[in-house]
Amino acid sequence: MSFREDGEDGRGDLRKPFLHTGSWYRMGSRQSSLMGSAQAIRDNSVSVLACVLIVALGPIQFGFTCGYSSPTQTSITKDLDLTVSQFSLFGSLSNVGAMVGAIASGQIAEYIGRKGSLMIAAVPNIIGWLAISFARDISFLYMGRLLEGFGVGVISYTVPVYIAEIAPQNLRGALGSVNQLSVTIGILLSYLLGLLVDWRLLAVLGILPCLILIPGLFFIPESPRWLAKMGMTDDFEASLQVLRGFDTDITLEVNEIKRSVASTSRRTTLHFSELKSRRYWLPLMIGIGLLVLQQLSGINGVIFYSSNIFESAGITSSNAATVGVGIIQVIATAVSTWLMDRTGRRVLLIVSSSGMVLSLLLVSVSFFLKGMVAEDSSLYGILGILSVVGVLLMIVSFSLGMGPIPWLIMSEILPVKVKSLAGSVATLANWLFSWIITMTAPIFLAWSSGGSFAIYMTMCVFSLAFVTVWVPETKGKTLEEIQFSFRRASVF
Known part of the structure; x- marks a missing residue:
């Protein structure tokens, strides 16, 4: 051209x-x-x-x-x-x-x-x-x-x-x-x-x-x-x-x-051998990795089970609880939108992943301890409230970073030459793992509530490590600058 x-x-x-x-x-x-x-x-x-x-x-x-x-x-x-x-x-x-x-x-x-x-x-x-x-x-x-x-x-x-x-x-x-x-x-x-x-x-x-x-x-x-x-x-x-x-x-x-x-x-033809180049495999790995880890955090499983958790804390209206979760998601995501170009993508991802690890740890421990105490004890009720707090904090943490940013990062870092193919693969991977988490959540939660949230917490630990090691900061850079940095085979 x-x-x-x-x-x-x-x-x-x-x-x-x-x-x-x-x-x-x-x-x-x-x-x-x-x-x-x-x-x-x-x-x-x-x-x-x-x-x-x-x-x-x-x-x-x-x-x-x-x-x-x-x-x-x-x-x-x-x-x-x-x-x-x-x-x-x-x-x-x-x-x-x-x-x-x-x-x-x-x-x-x-x-x-x-x-x-x-x-x-x-x-x-x-x-x-x-x-x-x-x-x-x-x-x-x-x-x-x-x-x-x-x-x-x-x-x-x-x-x-x-x-x-x-x-x-x-x-x-x-x-x-x-x-x-x-x-x-x-x-x-x-x-x-x-x-x-x-x-x-x-x-x-x-x-x-x-x-x-x-x-x-x-x-x-x-x-x-x-x-x-x-x-x-x-x-x-x-x-x-x-x-x-x-x-x-x-x-x-x-x-x-x-x-x-x-x-x-x-050249309009992309050979698979070219994907071995750092300029291609690195952004591919980062984009697909973030979108997969977004779902492996268990967010769909947590939201799916939220009404049961609320009921365990004495909240009988599951519809009202669901609307409350939706409102919290909107507010937290709006805050993320305001912070995005002020603090940067990478910082928000680290804060988000860390918050999800801590909140899921709270939920997991609360469920494990609830299985060890009598249902008529005051501690049982307190643990129920703590599990609700943990779920709400997990949703807030997810909405601050791991919810919006993986899609943004994917759209920013994928090279023009492979964007259509790589973007389709990344989106497919996200929906595939969304389906897997949604389908397996009831099975895991029936097996062990505390164990399920411990698994999700472990995935969030992987997310935190992945972001810390691999994800670059793209704030303040043009798309051309971002892609040129990968062509130089260097991370920001």
Whole structure:
């Protein structure tokens, strides 16, 4: 691919940028057709924030899908006469669909762009919710859940990558954390609305994020880095100018992106032997490792068992407890978003992993001791309260770092040349281990509550060691600087 010389004015009239860019959508009159929407996005932070808020509807859909089965279990099993195992399979099928979506996500986002990928992801989500809403038997429930899962699998890869590629370096951490914040908001919305409406209407409400997302995608620019990689020079510079503001000099950033893309585009075929190079295997290991360890922390098992723990402490309303957990997740993730570009990713990961180790130790010890004392003793009640405190601290610690940051790190450090393949593998690994933890949690907890939390604590110890030894600090660096550091075969 070739780019015009820096001294040549290749940007055209940047007062009328082409926002609807992508290989799936090309128009000869691209500048004039989008003048109106471009006028609405003029300031750097405002334009990027507007884009992030629109694509954040995807993770809200993600969270709504994850949280849907919790408040609807009783009503769905009663209305459709399901067994516990049938409903459990219904809940787990979203993970299965997400694994399929994860496999396809990288290639979809690579060939039709980030916006086109989100457009495709929205369609099966809408169909899936409609199938659940109108279900008269278990087959429609299963089909709807699989379709939702597929869309969520694509969303879980595409949204963090898009945000990382459009955000300026000083805001990338905070904006990248909006992805996980939106997931927690979606979960909380499903919990709250599940207390007010029946399961069919709740499924209909699940369509809303994607119904808003689809038209919203037409008013935001495609990722400039993807456009540059695809050789769409004019669209790339116009997109970047819209994102950075019409009065901002983007020459330096344009040249950095051009150099980065040129250095990775000389050969389009990636040989497996090349993965032995440190510039590839190190970011691959870090990205996949963080997303796997995120699930091995047992967060899904802890949340799954939280209502039982609350009941052991004398809290009888499991629905209220579940909503409380959702609120805590949202608040803690919002704090993480605020801290991301102030303290750095690595520091937050270390604090988060350490907090999870200590909180899970508290839960594990509390359960072991509870098995040794009489149920009518005051110590038994105190231990129940301590187990609740430990669970809440674990959720707060997870939300501060291990929840949002692995997705952000993955989108930052994967080299352009292998991002689609590596991103799909990392996302697939995350969903696979999410499914494993969700399916095995009841078995482990039936075996030994204290032992289960001790296993999760051990995994968090591994996470702490992994972060300390391998994970670099990416705060304040452009994506090109991060990837160049791996090309030099050095860690930050």
